Amino acid sequence: MTDPVRLEECEMLVARLVVRAMSDRGIDPPQARTLVEDAELRTRDLSLFGLSSLDWMALATRLEEAIGAEIPDEVLVTPQKRSVAGWGAAVLTVRTAGPRPLPAR
Secondary structure (H helix, E strand, O other), X not given: OOOHHHHHHHHHHHHHHXXXXXXXXXXXXXXXXXXXXXXXXXXXXXXXXXXXXXXXXXXXXXXXHHHOOOOOHHHHHOOOOOOHHHHHHHHHHHHHHOOOOOOOO
């Protein structure tokens, strides 16, 4: 069973990174809390926020560095999962199942 409090924490982590990425691109972002609380925004493909594939790949790298583990490739390439909700769920899964260590860089 998914812990809604932990899931929200994971989604907030993702949302803060999305807001930062949007700001870095000069895009006026919504508040991170709004990205988590608004059902449409939570599930919106990150590319629809004006972020290019390079932007969301950099975002994924920041997220993986923040949690110290890799997130599954499917959430990076599947539009329905490439969202605050999808990435938040992936972070929760990684944290629950134990981290998949980042490869040496």
